[in-house]
Amino acid sequence: MTTQLLIAGFGGQGVLFAGKFIAYKGLMEEKEVSWLPSYGPEMRGGTANCSIILSDEPVGSPIVSNPDVLIAMNLPSLDKYEDATVSGGSIFIDSTLIGRKVERTDVKAFYIPATKMANDAGIPTLANMIMMGKMIKETGMVRFDDVVDTLKKVVSAKRANLLELNIKALEAGYNYNE
Amino acid sequence: MAEKVLMKGNEAIAEAAIKAGCRHYFGYPITPQTEIAAYMAKRMPKIGGTFLQAESEVSAINMVYGVAGAGFRVMTSSSSPGVSLKQEGISYIAGADLPALIVNVQRGGPGLGGIQPSQSDYFQATKGGGHGDYHLIVLAPASVQEMADLTIKAFDLADKYRMPTMLLADGTMGQMMEPVELPDTPPAEVEKPWAVRGTEGKRTHNIINSLYLDPELLEKTNFERFERYAEIEEKEAMSESFMMEDAEYCVVAFGIAARVAKNAVVAARKQGLKVGLIRPITLWPFPKKVLAEAADQVKGFLSVELSMGQMIEDIKLATACQKPVELCCRTGGMIPSPEQVLESIEKLAKENQ
Numbered sequence: 284m285t286t287q288l289l290i291a292g293f294g295g296q297g298v299l300f301a302g303k304f305i306a307y308k309g310l311m312e313e314k315e316v317s318w319l320p321s322y323g324p325e326m327r328g329g330t331a332n333c334s335i336i337l338s339d340e341p342v343g344s345p346i347v348s349n350p351d352v353l354i355a356m357n358l359p360s361l362d363k364y365e366d367a368t369v370s371g372g373s374i375f376i377d378s379t380l381i382g383r384k385v386e387r388t389d390v391k392a393f394y395i396p397a398t399k400m401a402n403d404a405g406i407p408t409l410a411n412m413i414m415m416g417k418m419i420k421e422t423g424m425v426r427f428d429d430v431v432d433t434l435k436k437v438v439s440a441k442r443a444n445l446l447e448l449n450i451k452a453l454e455a456g457y458n459y460n461e
Numbered sequence: 462m463a464e465k466v467l468m469k470g471n472e473a474i475a476e477a478a479i480k481a482g483c484r485h486y487f488g489y490p491i492t493p494q495t496e497i498a499a500y501m502a503k504r505m506p507k508i509g510g511t512f513l514q515a516e517s518e519v520s521a522i523n524m525v526y527g528v529a530g531a532g533f534r535v536m537t538s539s540s541s542p543g544v545s546l547k548q549e550g551i552s553y554i555a556g557a558d559l560p561a562l563i564v565n566v567q568r569g570g571p572g573l574g575g576i577q578p579s580q581s582d583y584f585q586a587t588k589g590g591g592h593g594d595y596h597l598i599v600l601a602p603a604s605v606q607e608m609a610d611l612t613i614k615a616f617d618l619a620d621k622y623r624m625p626t627m628l629l630a631d632g633t634m635g636q637m638m639e640p641v642e643l644p645d646t647p648p649a650e651v652e653k654p655w656a657v658r659g660t661e662g663k664r665t666h667n668i669i670n671s672l673y674l675d676p677e678l679l680e681k682t683n684f685e686r687f688e689r690y691a692e693i694e695e696k697e698a699m700s701e702s703f704m705m706e707d708a709e710y711c712v713v714a715f716g717i718a719a720r721v722a723k724n725a726v727v728a729a730r731k732q733g734l735k736v737g738l739i740r741p742i743t744l745w746p747f748p749k750k751v752l753a754e755a756a757d758q759v760k761g762f763l764s765v766e767l768s769m770g771q772m773i774e775d776i777k778l779a780t781a782c783q784k785p786v787e788l789c790c791r792t793g794g795m796i797p798s799p800e801q802v803l804e805s806i807e808k809l810a811k812e813n814q
Contacts, residue, residue, distance in 0.1 A: 310640050315640075316640055318467065318638040319633065319638075320636055322632070323577070343720050343724035345639075
């Protein structure tokens with residue numbers, strides 16, 4: 284079993300952090316893991332994406348060009364990767380920032396107003412983790428347990444106050460029903 | 462062994478170097494390897510080491526030359542254009558028979574090129590790079606774990622053979638994160654009676670030098686160095702063979718290209734094509750024997766590279782052109798897809814039945 288995840292959005296939306304969380308969760312579930320960021324002359328507001336692969340076997344190419352699961356955090360990302368998503372795959376959309384629907388009929392589409400939910404909950408920087416919560420619920424790519432232990436690996440000790448907020452965001456996404 | 466942690470390839474190199482006893486790092490920032498310098502800047506002051514951002518790559522490599530002469534484990538890192546700048550110093554270090562590690566996290570070239578991953582410094586790394594008759598031992602990691610393991614190995618080999626070694630990675634390997642386990646074992650203790658650390662009035666002084674104005678003496682020095690190289694070629698070549706037992710076609714790739722190629726080999730096997738992969742881990746010495754043996758077994762080779770085709774020449778040499786060697790490549794920072802490699806495998810199989 285191999286799951287290829289692509290998280291794409293603007294720089295500053297926490298795309299790389301969200302990917303790192305999933306990768307670490309996979310590692311703690313004793314899966315084979317790779318995490319590869321796009322890198323380049325990127326800046327806040329520019330595009331950012333990251334490829335995460337979780338597998339029961341050693342990971343070959345770490346580059347995800349045809350995701351099983353796509354998280355689109357902005358419209359350019361959906362435009363760019365919708366067609367690349369594998370048939371039968373899942374696309375998760377931040378519907379606060381993306382006005383259109385998925386055109387493909389052979390993929391599962393989930394619409395989460397993550398940016399609005401994050402703003403309303405007073406955690407405006409954590410729309411990424413709301414998306415992760417929903418993704419975990421719908422795909423089972425990783426288990427929704429021991430998330431605190433995983434978060435401790437990816438949230439620096441200096442920012443320990445953010446642990447609870449991340450959990451709040453994950454739970455909000457996990458429990459969100461369209 | 463310690464617990465597995467997720468690390469970027471660049472960070473794994475830096476931490477592994479520290480584990481290997483390296484306490485002196487000199488560098489100059491350049492994408493996509495800057496995390497190595499950043500990691501060293503953070504860690505070295507805490508463990509009594511030296512981190513120094515030099516005013517240029519040329520300075521950095523000459524600082525490496527100095528510390529290597531004093532007999533301490535030392536390294537520098539850069540990416541392609543920066544490694545070009547270091548070549549003069551690398552030649553001097555080779556000429557003075559000093560151990561040191563140079564890391565090249567390659568990006569697209571020539572010139573300033575781009576910042577995306579590439580393998581187009583293969584010739585520079587394996588065929589000399591600087592002037593004069595010399596080699597570097599060149600190690601090509603294909604996972605973050607190998608970024609760490611081969612860094613430690615590079616220091617050990619450098620000390621063993623008293624020569625500079627190079628870790629030849631690329632932007633993908635540098636930027637990606639994978640689980641990595643770093644060893645807890647202390648670094649190998651190596652006697653360095655040749656080092657210049659002060660005589661304490663007890664012995665005649667050592668000289669570190671690459672200048673030999675007497676041609677007979679220079680020739681003799683070069684002959685002796687090449688005897689060592691012959692021993693290295695005999696003993697130190699490393700490669701991984703994947704699905705080669707019954708293979709009729711052989712893909713050859715290193716580093717990130719080997720990761721992509723592995724996917725393609727698995728896909729080709731599902732179609733019933735008997736394909737295997739040989740992944741050179743040392744690029745110099747090139748795993749000639751393994752390839753020569755494969756030439757007796759397979760009907761053709763496919764070299765997969767992130768360059769216009771450089772390693773392909775070594776494959777042809779190692780196999781004495783007994784079987785066709787085709788090329789599947791992308792360049793300029795592009796990476797072939799597993800599908801592109803698979804198509805090339807299918808074409809190779811069709812043309813060489």
